[in-house]
Amino acid sequence: MEILRVENIKKSFSGVSVLKNINLSIKSGELHAIVGENGAGKSTLMKIIAGELEPDSGKIYLNGKEVQFHSPLDAINSGIALIHQEFSLVPQLTVYENIFLGREISKSFLGIDFIDRKAMKKEAQNVLKTFGIENIPVNSKIKDLSVANKQLTEIAKALSTNSKILIMDEPTAALTLRETEKLFSILTNLKSNGVTIIFISHRLEEIFQIADSVTILRNGELIATKQINEVSMEEIVSMMIGKSMSNRFPPKPSKKIGDKFFEVRNISSDAFKGINFSLRRGEILGIAGLVGCGNTQVGESIYGLRKFDGEIYFEGKKINISKPTDAIENGIFLVPEDRHDLGLVLQLSVKENHSLPNLDLFSKLGFVSTSTEKKSVKDTIAYLNTKVSSINQIVENLSGGNQQKVVLGKWLVRSPKVLILDEPTRGIDVGAKFEIYKFIYEQSSKGVGIILISSELAEVLNLSDRILVMSEGRITGELDPQNATQEDILRLAVKGKES
Ligand SMILES: Nc1ncnc2c1ncn2[C@@H]1O[C@H](COP(=O)(O)OP(=O)(O)OP(=O)(O)O)[C@@H](O)[C@H]1O
Ligand SMILES: [Mg+2]
Incomplete structure (x- = not known):
């Protein structure tokens, strides 16, 4: 069953066309990978789906109904959350403040509303625990966290909004194997709970490990959408770069190592x-x-x-x-x-x-x-x-x-x-x-x-x-x-x- 459809989407920045008539269909509950070279248009397309950018033309359908998002909040309210490639957390605020940014929990006392920090901390702790990352202290400022923990906090924040479609723009770029494995088990879990995931990565091995299908973009054009079991890594790479590439590493030079x-x-x-x-x-x-x-x-x-x-x-x-x-x-x-x-x-x-x-x-x-x-x-x-x-x-x-x-x-x-x-x-x-x-x-x-x-x-x-x-x-x-x-x-x- 299709959950999301993107039809004839076009986008230009100051006259330069970066998305040329994109048509994409995402099935409910699948993990759909998006790949392409740097600058191919992956993040731009995701920002359009998540209401951060408006397309120049084209339509988006959610569960068969046309939607028009004018802000990220519109998308979030429709159940679409985007985890950015570049961190969007506020460095000066703590982990729990970031998780609840814009939707703070408040309590009333003598008719006045107060931010309920205790409740937020507790709830944040629960969120982190659900994802097995409770070792991140909720009181830490984001700026003091390692890159990996920033990324994990960002993911926890997006998941805490109960989104139905989760878009992850290179979530593993800052993670090592261990954290990546942890993330993948979280994703498998989410999938079994019916969450649809759109996943961007330059690590093609990962895509073969967890994706159900893959879409290849090149220079703003959608080249193909394939089931993961009907393509090889070489085929994906050649669709990405427009020519075949036999080796991922150049030949070792014969060099002298000195003093x-x-x-x-x-x-x-x-x-x-x-x-x-x-x-x-x-x-x-x-x-x-x-x-x-x-x-x-x-x-x-x-x-x-x-x-x-x-x-x-x-x-x-x-x-x-x-x-x-x-x-x-x-x-x-x-x-x-x-x-x-x-x-x-x-x-x-x-x-x-x-x-x-x-x-x-x-x-x-x-x-x-x-x-x-x-x-x-x-x-x-x-x-x-x-x-x-x-x-x-x-x-x-x-x-x-x-x-x-x-x-x-x-x-x-x-x-x-x-x-x-x-x-x-x-x-x-x-x-x-x-x-x-x-x-x-x-x-x-x-x-x-x-x-x-x-x-x-x-x-x-x-x-x-x-x-x-x-x-x-x-x-x-x-x-x-x-x-x-x-x-x-x-x-x-x-x-x-x-x-
Ligand atoms: N706000 C903007 N103003 C002008 N040009 C932009 C803007 N945002 C993106 N672009 C351009 O659009 C093109 C596509 O960028 P995009 O970020 O979508 O690429 P990407 O596929 O996500 O690449 P990467 O893998 O490097 O993240 C790039 O050439 C980029 O320079
Ligand atoms: Mg990008």
């Missing part, structure tokens, strides 16, 4: 303890681990974003790093995990975001050479195949994956010596992932030492020359990717957590 030039000696902070490792020129060092294991914080410390004890040696000398400029002066760069917090100024253009940290490179005698600047932006966009309408497009309006490419791109131009990449392919489509892997290989072939922090096990195993695994803030083992498996990584990643 140990970077060393971390016994560094500790509140998030990790006694971390020791060295890095060779041209080496790709994977640091794997589950969310919260401390690998992100190690990267942030080396880049000067957080306080730590211990020593860092670079090219034979001890260096002091207490702020990012200390790291940058030594040629140490970080592409952060949370691009919104650390990586981008959303209200500025692609060009400005690219130039801000690089003005010194584009300046002569104190003047910024706009031609050098423009060339750099354009070359970088072409290199990473970033989809922008122009270099003056505001970053906020880019698709999620293309925002990620802007962050990556701005460091490419600085000829780094040590490049710390924290989840560099989060939210990035298969084609672009391939480009980023090629970039990582190119950089390492040039002698750049790369610290690859990633929760995608296949990525760590394929790219790294050596893998460290962290658990509970400590290094629990070192693996040679030549003869290690995903299970080996996982075993070390849960060490000390077995209880």
Whole structure:
């Protein structure tokens, strides 16, 4: 039985058509995956279904009746909830305040209405418990939560409205295997309770694991809708990119790994303890681990974003790093995990975001050479195949994956010596992932030492020359990717957590 139908939907932004006549039918109780390259129009289509954007033309039918949503609240009242790709929680408010934002529980006392915080906390706790995530403290401010817990709170919030259709825009991008498995069991549960789920992901393995059907979008067009058991991964990829692609990883370059030039000696902070490792020129060092294991914080410390004890040696000398400029002066760069917090100024253009940290490179005698600047932006966009309408497009309006490419791109131009990449392919489509892997290989072939922090096990195993695994803030083992498996990584990643 069809629950939702989208008919002839069209949408343009300032004259650029991003959805071209979309016709889509969703069956009641199914898990329907939507896939497509970065910028294909997935999020835009979902925002239209959830009442956040109005289409230029076209119709939406819910249970056979035409509906017109003029606000997200209209959609929520009809039982449609959207979980955003980019977090929409209020960072300054607590978990429970976010869950009940806009529908606070109140009580009357002497005829006056008060917000009933006690009831809200209790109810929030129940909501979290239903989804097995009661370890998230309801009193915590969102800004203090890990990326994964932010995502889980966001999901709990949407589910607490009792929606009949739940749209999830890349819910697993910030989750590791364990949380993803947890989420999938929640989804299976919801499905058996009759909830229909629309699910966007760039992790195609997941789609084969949980979807009933899949719709492929390319450049704003709907290419096909298929039952999951009637397509292969290769077919989906070729429909997504419009050509076939035989391998997800580029061939390994033959490169020389040089001398140990970077060393971390016994560094500790509140998030990790006694971390020791060295890095060779041209080496790709994977640091794997589950969310919260401390690998992100190690990267942030080396880049000067957080306080730590211990020593860092670079090219034979001890260096002091207490702020990012200390790291940058030594040629140490970080592409952060949370691009919104650390990586981008959303209200500025692609060009400005690219130039801000690089003005010194584009300046002569104190003047910024706009031609050098423009060339750099354009070359970088072409290199990473970033989809922008122009270099003056505001970053906020880019698709999620293309925002990620802007962050990556701005460091490419600085000829780094040590490049710390924290989840560099989060939210990035298969084609672009391939480009980023090629970039990582190119950089390492040039002698750049790369610290690859990633929760995608296949990525760590394929790219790294050596893998460290962290658990509970400590290094629990070192693996040679030549003869290690995903299970080996996982075993070390849960060490000390077995209880
Ligand atoms: N508010 C906006 N103003 C201008 N252009 C926009 C706006 N929102 C989206 N776009 C453009 O529409 C296109 C589709 O974007 P959308 O976010 O739907 O892509 P997506 O398929 O979700 O990609 P990703 O996988 O990277 O998240 C992109 O080219 C994007 O730049
Ligand atoms: Mg998107």
